[in-house]
Each structure stands twice: as C-alpha cells, then as structure tokens.
Amino acid sequence: MYDIGRHSFIVTRxxxxxxxxxxxxxLHRSTKLRASGTDxxxxxxxxPFHGWSWNLDGSLNEIVCDWDFQHVDRDKFSLPEARVxxxxxxxxINMDKDAPTLADYLGPEFMAHMKAWRLEDRYIQSxxxxxxxxxxxxxxxxxxxxxxxxxxxxxxxxxxxxxxxQYDTYGEHVNRFISTLGVLSPHLKGQYSxxxxxxxFTIGDSSVLGDSERKLGEGETARQRMADMMREMFEAxxxxxxxxxxxxxxxxxFSYTLFPNTFLFAGISLPMVYRFLPHPEDHxxxxxxxxxxxxxxxxxxxxxxxxxxxLAEDQSFTEAQEIDPGFGEIMDQDTENLLLQxxxxxxxxxxxxxxxxxxxxxxxxxxRAVSRYVDGG
Amino acid sequence: xxxxxxxxxxxxxxxxxTRFCPLADVPxxxxxxxxxxxxxxxxxxxxxxxxxxxxxxxxxxKPLLNGRVRNCRITCPVHGARFDLxxxxxLDLPAxxxxxxxxxxxxxxxIEVCL
Numbered sequence: 001m002y003d004i005g006r007h008s009f010i011v012t013r014x015x016x017x018x019x020x021x022x023x024x025x026x027l028h029r030s031t032k033l034r035a036s037g038t039d040x041x042x043x044x045x046x047x048p049f050h051g052w053s054w055n056l057d058g059s060l061n062e063i064v065c066d067w068d069f070q071h072v073d074r075d076k077f078s079l080p081e082a083r084v085x086x087x088x089x090x091x092x093i094n095m096d097k098d099a100p101t102l103a104d105y106l107g108p109e110f111m112a113h114m115k116a117w118r119l120e121d122r123y124i125q126s127x128x129x130x131x132x133x134x135x136x137x138x139x140x141x142x143x144x145x146x147x148x149x150x151x152x153x154x155x156x157x158x159x160x161x162x163x164x165x166q167y168d169t170y171g172e173h174v175n176r177f178i179s180t181l182g183v184l185s186p187h188l189k190g191q192y193s194x195x196x197x198x199x200x201f202t203i204g205d206s207s208v209l210g211d212s213e214r215k216l217g218e219g220e221t222a223r224q225r226m227a228d229m230m231r232e233m234f235e236a237x238x239x240x241x242x243x244x245x246x247x248x249x250x251x252x253x254f255s256y257t258l259f260p261n262t263f264l265f266a267g268i269s270l271p272m273v274y275r276f277l278p279h280p281e282d283h284x285x286x287x288x289x290x291x292x293x294x295x296x297x298x299x300x301x302x303x304x305x306x307x308x309x310x311l312a313e314d315q316s317f318t319e320a321q322e323i324d325p326g327f328g329e330i331m332d333q334d335t336e337n338l339l340l341q342x343x344x345x346x347x348x349x350x351x352x353x354x355x356x357x358x359x360x361x362x363x364x365x366x367x368r369a370v371s372r373y374v375d376g377g
Numbered sequence: 378x379x380x381x382x383x384x385x386x387x388x389x390x391x392x393x394x395t396r397f398c399p400l401a402d403v404p405x406x407x408x409x410x411x412x413x414x415x416x417x418x419x420x421x422x423x424x425x426x427x428x429x430x431x432x433x434x435x436x437x438x439k440p441l442l443n444g445r446v447r448n449c450r451i452t453c454p455v456h457g458a459r460f461d462l463x464x465x466x467x468l469d470l471p472a473x474x475x476x477x478x479x480x481x482x483x484x485x486x487x488i489e490v491c492l
C-alpha cells in the first residue's frame with residue numbers, strides 16, 4: 001500500500017514488467033480493500049466487508065449475490081488506476097492522466113544519470129520511518145544544502161567540504177548537490193591536519209570499516225586513504241564489486257531531489273533514499289522515511305527488503321539500530337532545527353524567506369516547482 | 378490499531394507433542410498446513426527457523442497457507458493482515474487479534490507440534 005495524505009493505492013505487480021497502482025477502495029461501498037501500511041502477496045483483492053473481489057489485473061472477479069446487482073456493468077467495474085512507470089528499480093505513480101511521461105518529466109540529463117547509477121541493482125537493507133515536527137516543504141528543504149553543516153553539524157565539518165559543494169539543477173523537477181567528504185571544510189582552513197580529517201570522517205555505516213589502521217603516512221591524504229579503505233572493506237563485507245566505481249562515487253554525498261517527494265543519495269558511502277510525505281492530518285508535520293540501499297551481493301541473491309522500523313515522533317534517530325549512531329546524531333540535529341523553524345515561520349514578522357544565491361539554489365528550484373503546481377505560477 | 382497481545386502459549390503443564398510431518402517435507406523457504414484434531418496448524422521454515430502457528434487468520438478465519446512470509450512475518454493472502462510468526466501478534470489491520478503459536482521440536486527427523 002502506498003498512501004499520500006488521504007489518498008491510498010494498491011501497488012502490485014501483475015507480470016514481470018507490469019506494475020499497476022489501483023485506488024484502494026472497493027467499488028461497492030468504498031471500504032479500503034487493504035489496510036494502509038501493509039504489504040504482501042495475493043491472487044485477488046477481496047473486500048473484507050461484503051467480499052467483492054478483483055483480479056490482479058484490476059478486472060472484477062466476483063460480486064457476492066450478483067443476482068442483486070444486475071444494474072452493475074462488469075466491464076465498467078474494473079479498479080480505477082493511477083499511471084505507473086518504473087525507473088531504476090523504483091515505482092512512480094501519477095494520478096494525472098494528462099501528465100508527461102516520466103522521462104520527459106525528469107529530463108534527459110537526469111535519465112542518463114539514473115542509467116549510470118544502476119540503482120535497480122540495490123536492495124533495501126534498512127528502512128526507518130519517523131514523523132518530523134515541521135511542514136512538508138520545510139522538511140524537504142532542510143536536506144537540500146550543505147550551507148547549514150558548519151553550524152548545525154560541527155562534528156562532521158572537519159571532514160566535509162561543505163561550502164565547496166557543487167549544486168546543479170536539471171529541468172524543472174530535478175536538482176542535486178555533490179558534497180565532498182574526506183576533505184576539510186573551507187571554514188576551518190589551517191586549523192586541522194589530514195590526520196584529523198581522517199579521524200573525524202563519518203559515513204553512513206562505519207561498521208564496514210571495522211578496526212582498520214587509520215594512521216596516515218607521510219604525504220598521504222585522508223581522502224585517498226578513506227577511498228582505499230572503503231573500497232576494500234566495503235567489497236569484502238558486503239560481497240559486492242566496486243571496481244567500476246570512482247573514488248567520488250564511493251565517498252561523496254550525491255544528493256538528488258526528484259520533485260515532489262524523493263531524495264536519491266546515489267553514492268556508495270551514503271546509499272540512501274529519503275521520502276517525505278505530508279502528514280494526512282496535520283500540515284505542521286511530515287512523514288519521513290529513510291532507506292539504505294546496498295548493492296545486491298555478487299552472488300546475485302537479492303535479500304528481502306528490510307521491514308520498516310517506526311520511530312515515535314519524540315524518539316531519537318539514534319534509537320534505530322539500523323542507523324549508524326553518528327548519522328543518527330546528524331538527523332537529530334536536523335530535526336531539532338525543523339521544530340524551531342516551524343515555530344519561527346509562525347512567529348516571524350517578516351514575510352517569506354531569504355535564500356542564498358548559490359548554496360540554496362536547490363531550495364529556490366524546489367519552491368519554484370511548488371509554486372507552479374500549487375499557484376499555477 | 379495494533380494488538381499488543383502476544384499469541385496464545387501452550388497451557389501449563391505442557392500438552393503432548395504430536396508428530397506433524399517429516400522434517401524433509403518442509404525444506405527451507407516452504408510451509409505446510411495440516412489439521413491436527415480440530416485445529417489447522419501451519420508449519421513454516423523461514424529465516425533458518427521453524428515456526429508453528431494457527432493455520433487460519435484471526436480476522437475472518439481464512440487460510441494463511443499461501444500468505445507471503447518475510448522477515449518472520451506472514452501476510453494473510455485474502456485481506457492482508459500480518460502476524461509475527463514467533464509471537465502471533467497481529468501487526469496490521471484488518472486483524473486486531475493474535476493467532477495462536479505452538480511449541481515445536483524435531484525428533485528422529487519428524488516435526489512435532491504441541492497443541
């Protein structure tokens with residue numbers, strides 16, 4: 001089941017490359033055919049109330065006591081569908097029958113990027129869900145720039161060239177930054193050694209590095225050592241082949257936003273997906289999902305996707321066992337900001353926000369897309 | 378609403394173990410349902426472990442046999458309710474009650490279940 005606000009869809013595979021998204025409501029008296037938040041497999045979609053059922057392809061299967069429903073034209077009682085397209089192992093749905101194709105919507109440049117990242121060859125290693133204490137737009141925008149790193153996450157600034165991050169926009173619906181890791185923040189120039197940079201390097205899952213030697217030799221850089229260590233130890237611990245992956249793809253934070261609700265972190269050290277959905281009952285909250293995607297092992301055995309861990313709104317991200325404690329701390333710091341920002345937006349005397357020309361270009365790009373869809377402007 | 382009530386445990390003192398089927402009949406990744414006395418029992422070999430649970434869903438008594446098993450949970454194929462195979466706990470609507478779980482052991486190559 002996939003819910004957006006009060007909308008709900010049954011997303012199901014009908015054949016190898018045929019995935020459908022049905023509006024999740026019985027055509028008899030509108031009972032949800034499946035409860036939200038569930039998944040599974042089945043041969044039919046059967047309403048729990050009176051037992052009307054539909055086949056996987058959406059066609060009507062059975063009306064209990066059909067003699068009483070002679071006014072129902074079976075051919076017109078297939079489950080209504082949203083549009084579905086598949087890309088990079090993800091299912092995209094669209095309720096707008098007149099929308100452009102996904103390839104046109106995302107644009108040729110990003111489509112080429114997606115092809116190169118081969119995200120379809122990854123699986124969901126962990127999945128954490130949490131309600132964030134801020135509006136959906138604020139929550140999305142909190143993760144679109146590295147400008148906040150030096151103040152919000154000082155513990156990682158030593159090994160993150162925050163203000164040197166590269167920002168790109170692709171068409172109307174995709175933007176990206178590349179934030180280099182394993183190099184010193186320009187804010188801290190001259191204050192730390194290469195050894196300090198190596199010592200404070202934080203990645204999504206530090207356990208893959210084990211107890212490796214982290215003492216730099218003469219002339220060695222932290223970044224190169226991290227790349228070499230990551231490549232060797234990650235391949236061994238996850239049984240994957242990284243020979244075709246560059247040091248940057250291995251180490252750096254590649255963060256794409258696909259309007260309206262998806263972040264793809266396509267690199268290897270932070271191999272994540274964020275999904276932000278408006279809270280169905282409170283516009284001051286957001287449903288946030290964090291997924292770690294790991295490459296499928298070279299033996300080809302794709303592990304089952306992880307079961308979601310649901311954190312309560314007041315729980316720390318560090319309480320999710322799947323999340324590296326250092327990364328959980330970063331997410332907690334972002335969450336603390338969001339609460340204050342939500343409150344501040346309601347307390348401010350100044351209308352609107354003031355954005356930087358470059359480092360906040362993704363926020364501008366996102367806001368422009370929101371305006372176009374919401375205001376028509 | 379999610380039920381927090383754990384599944385039914387065998388009453389003390391423990392009842393008798395009864396032969397269910399040869400272990401070889403339930404290789405890894407498979408399951409088998411049989412009627413034992415008045416109860417349908419479902420034995421599942423998943424995640425390197427054997428589970429014995431009630432064969433019918435607590436929601437509308439539909440067979441769980443063909444439900445998807447993943448991460449030590451089974452999903453009812455008819456209406457989608459999910460249950461924890463170890464505790465029987467109902468994890469999702471439309472089920473609000475647990476399913477029974479049974480003690481299980483392997484003796485001389487046979488799976489034995491204690492109802």
